[in-house]
Amino acid sequence: MKIYRFIHSYSIKILKEEFQLSNGDILERTAKISFNDAHNNLIERRKYGVIDKEKLYELINSGKEIDVSNCYVKNFSLSDYKYKYKLSKEQKVDLKNFTAVQSLFESEKSVDFSNANFIGEKTDFSGTHFGSGNLSFYNSEFGDFPVSFINTSYSEGNSNFQYVKFNNGNVNFEDATFQNGDVSFVNSYFGDGFTNFKNIHFGNGDVNFRFSTFSKGNITFDKSVFNGGDINFSKIDFGEGKVDFRRVDFGDGDLDFQEIEVKGKQKIVFRRAKFGKRNTSFRDLHLNESSMDFDEAEFNNGKVDFFKAEVKSISFSKCLLSCYIDFRVDSCDTISLKQSIVQDIVDLNPGLSKMKLNKLNLSGVRNMGDIFISWDDNRVLDLICNQTDTSLHDKAEQFRLLKEEFRDTGRYTDEDKAYIYFKRFELKDHVESLKKESLIKRILYYPSYVFQKIIFDWMGLYATNPFRVIFSILVVNLLFAILYTFFMNDTNVISCISNELSITAKFFESLYFSAITFFTIGYGECVPLGFFKIIAPIQGFTGVFLMSYFTVAFVRKILR
Numbered sequence: 001m002k003i004y005r006f007i008h009s010y011s012i013k014i015l016k017e018e019f020q021l022s023n024g025d026i027l028e029r030t031a032k033i034s035f036n037d038a039h040n041n042l043i044e045r046r047k048y049g050v051i052d053k054e055k056l057y058e059l060i061n062s063g064k065e066i067d068v069s070n071c072y073v074k075n076f077s078l079s080d081y082k083y084k085y086k087l088s089k090e091q092k093v094d095l096k097n098f099t100a101v102q103s104l105f106e107s108e109k110s111v112d113f114s115n116a117n118f119i120g121e122k123t124d125f126s127g128t129h130f131g132s133g134n135l136s137f138y139n140s141e142f143g144d145f146p147v148s149f150i151n152t153s154y155s156e157g158n159s160n161f162q163y164v165k166f167n168n169g170n171v172n173f174e175d176a177t178f179q180n181g182d183v184s185f186v187n188s189y190f191g192d193g194f195t196n197f198k199n200i201h202f203g204n205g206d207v208n209f210r211f212s213t214f215s216k217g218n219i220t221f222d223k224s225v226f227n228g229g230d231i232n233f234s235k236i237d238f239g240e241g242k243v244d245f246r247r248v249d250f251g252d253g254d255l256d257f258q259e260i261e262v263k264g265k266q267k268i269v270f271r272r273a274k275f276g277k278r279n280t281s282f283r284d285l286h287l288n289e290s291s292m293d294f295d296e297a298e299f300n301n302g303k304v305d306f307f308k309a310e311v312k313s314i315s316f317s318k319c320l321l322s323c324y325i326d327f328r329v330d331s332c333d334t335i336s337l338k339q340s341i342v343q344d345i346v347d348l349n350p351g352l353s354k355m356k357l358n359k360l361n362l363s364g365v366r367n368m369g370d371i372f373i374s375w376d377d378n379r380v381l382d383l384i385c386n387q388t389d390t391s392l393h394d395k396a397e398q399f400r401l402l403k404e405e406f407r408d409t410g411r412y413t414d415e416d417k418a419y420i421y422f423k424r425f426e427l428k429d430h431v432e433s434l435k436k437e438s439l440i441k442r443i444l445y446y447p448s449y450v451f452q453k454i455i456f457d458w459m460g461l462y463a464t465n466p467f468r469v470i471f472s473i474l475v476v477n478l479l480f481a482i483l484y485t486f487f488m489n490d491t492n493v494i495s496c497i498s499n500e501l502s503i504t505a506k507f508f509e510s511l512y513f514s515a516i517t518f519f520t521i522g523y524g525e526c527v528p529l530g531f532f533k534i535i536a537p538i539q540g541f542t543g544v545f546l547m548s549y550f551t552v553a554f555v556r557k558i559l560r
Contacts, residue, residue: 006177006201007129007153008038010104012072019049022069027051031072033104035129048072048104057081060095065120069101076105077112092117092141099124106131110157114138118147126150134181136160144168144191151175158182158205168192168215178203182228185209192216195241199223206230206253214239227251234258234281243268252276252300258283262290265312274298275323285309288331299323301344308353316340321369328353336361341368348373359386362401363394371405375414381421392432396425416464423462427452459549466553473546477514480539484510484532496526518543 011034019030027049035043051071059066060081078093087093095113097120105111105128114136126148134157146169158181168191175198182205194217206228218241226249234256240263250273258281262268271293277300282292288310295317305326306314313334314327324345327335330353337346338361348360349372360383362371373380384398399422406415431449434442456462459472485507487493497509513526517539528536 006037006179007035007043007131007155008179009040010035010129010131014050019047019070021049021067021071023067027071031104033072046102053077053080057084060093061085063094063096065097065099066095067097067099068103069099071100071103073100073103073105075107075109077107077110078114078116079112082115090115094119095123096120097122100128101125102127104129104131105135106155107133110134110136112136113140114160116140118142121145122148124148125152127152129153129155130157130159131155132157134158134160137164139163141165142167142169142171146170146193147172149173149176152177154178154181154203156180158184160184161188162186163188165189166191166193166195170194170196170217172196173200174198175200177201178205180204182206182208185212188212190214190217190219190239195219197221197224201225202228202231204228206232208232209236210256211235213237214241216240218242218244220244221248223247225249225251226253229253229278230256232256233260236260238262238266238268240264240266242266245269245273246271247273249274250276250280252278252302254278255280257281257285259286261286265289267291267293269293270297272296272298275300275302275304277301279303279305281305282309283307285311287311291315294319299325321346328355329357330354331356332358334359334361337365338362339364341366342371344369346371348378350374350377357383359383361387361390362398363390364397365401367401367405370409371402373402373405375402375406375411375417380414380418384421392425392429396422396429399425416461420457420461420464424457427457455545455549459546460553463549463553463556466550466557469546469550469553473518473543473550476539476542476546477511477518480518480535481507481511481514483535484513487532493529493532494526495529514539519547520544 013032015030015032017030019027021027029050031048031050033048034045037043049071051068051073053073053076056068056073056076081093082089082091092115094117098118101124110133111130118140120143122145123142132155135154138160144167147166150172154177156179159178162184166189170193171190174196178201180203183202186208192215195214198220202225204227207226210232214237216239219238222244228251231250231253235258238260243262243266246269253276255275267290275297279302283305289312291313292311293315295315297319299319299321301323303324303326307326307328309329310331311329314332315336317336317338317340319340321340322343325347327346327348328351335357342365355378380402384395387395399418403415403418403422406418434445460469484494488497488499488506494513497506501509516523517536520540520543
């Protein structure tokens with residue numbers, strides 16, 4: 001577990017003793033600073049050189065490289081600098097190779113780097129603490145070089161990185177810690193370099209990346225923590241890089257990813273992330289060629305919304321879904337809930353969305369909630385049959401799961417359809433499994449397969465369609481009548497039918513005999529002769545069986 005460096009408070013004691021900088025310069029005063037946590041326990045005690053802001057302004061004005069590493073800087077403000085040197089408020093101020101490793105900046109109002117133009121070969125704020133007062137890098141620009149905010153820490157004030165342009169260098173905020181202030185990267189630009197927000201604790205303030213733009217570099221927020229009431233990543237262009245939010249704890253705030261875009265065949269990863277009690281929105285996504293991975297993520301009671309999203313695929317494998325999930329997408333090739341546990345509602349009913357979905361994987365799902373889905377409107381048969389990475393057994397189990405869902409919600413027509421395909425794929429799976437058995441075992445099973453296919457499936461659709469059973473009864477009677485008529489040409493096989501009758505008369509008489517035999521009426525005026533003493537009882541048994549089959553199907557339909 002990551003242990004974050006939270007500086008809740010600090011105390012400063014200015015000493016009249018010299019402090020030597022790494023470049024050999026001597027500062028006249030030293031700041032002895034003690035950092036404490038929220039319980040006022042000492043975290044560490046360090047010494048810093050005290051550098052006067054006026055001297056720093058002179059260095060900036062001279063265009064020299066600036067290194068304030070291990071320095072304590074109070075009330076630094078580029079707005080004050082521009083006022084002093086009579087520059088316009090919007091004018092950029094060049095800061096060459098600005099280095100502030102293990103420094104401390106604080107201000108009574110705001111530590112102000114707004115409209116800074118960082119030039120040279122690097123910018124490094126590693127390990128620096130931004131103390132009391134707000135922090136602003138508003139509208140600043142960094143060159144095509146590495147920018148480091150590694151292990152930086154921030155006090156109670158707001159941190160403003162709005163409209164910052166980082167260009168094509170790597171940007172690294174790894175292990176940074178914020179407290180209660182808001183953090184804003186609204187309209188920021190990140191170029192082709194790698195953007196690293198790994199292991200950051202964003203504190204209890206709101207976090208806003210809205211309208212930011214990324215280019216070709218990968219982006220990671222791996223293991224970061226959000227505790228604010230509003231986390232906003234809406235309308236971001238994530239560019240062509242991989243986007244990684246795995247193991248992120250989003251806290252219990254509202255989470256907004258509406259209308260984000262990703263170019264190319266990249267993936268947005270939320271694997272093992274934690275989502276809180278408030279709403280999470282992925283509405284109107286534009287990820288036509290990109291996938292989203294939520295495997296093993298944890299969801300609390302909030303709503304997760306993909307309404308009218310366009311995405312290549314969405315995976316929720318091995319998740320505990322304790323929330324309402326709106327999957328009414330506009331277009332998506334595959335949605336996978338494989339091995340997940342549904343404890344609330346999963347909504348797939350199209351409604352106002354286009355719902356162009358090609359595959360839905362429900363393999364191994366345990367449904368303790370509700371899955372809102374329509375057999376016809378969602379084309380459920382295609383959603384499951386189109387799967388290329390699931391076995392016949394998996395498909396059968398998915399139809400069984402939907403059968404139970406349809407039954408529990410009173411959609412009995414859809415239940416019957418799901419049940420039919422559950423039994424069909426179960427039978428196919430059994431036949432497929434026999435390929436591994438011996439030839440004798442396969443031959444012995446074949447009559448059973450034919451019987452189940454013809455009687456259970458074709459004749460009655462597994463007792464779901466009484467009208468189909470009636471039709472099968474009529475067909476069977478007709479076939480037996482044709483059989484009797486065919487063998488009546490040369491010999492008298494039924495006592496009440498003469499060979500002298502025409503073929504048409506023989507057929508109608510045979511049809512009568514077939515009917516009274518099928519329904520086991522037996523008036524006594526007609527009896528079978530010869531080998532038909534074997535055929536007729538077989539027809540009688542068939543009649544008893546099919547009538548029982550019809551009774552089951554009819555009663556099942558009526559009772560529901």
